[in-house]
Amino acid sequence: MLTKSSPISTQLNLFHSELFSQLDVKDPLIQLANTINWTV
Helix, strand or coil: CCCCCCCCCCCCCCCHHHHHHHCCCCCHHHHHHHHCCCCC
16 A cells, blocks of 8 residues: 655755855845736
8 A cells, every 4th residue: 555755844955055046145135036926
């Protein structure tokens, strides 16, 4: 019998951590991007 495996939510994107460490989180465009609801 096969069971569905749950996705691993702690796995990070391969490139996300390196790119994010280079960005200034105080930059107004970064703050704006964090407030936009991108799923809409």
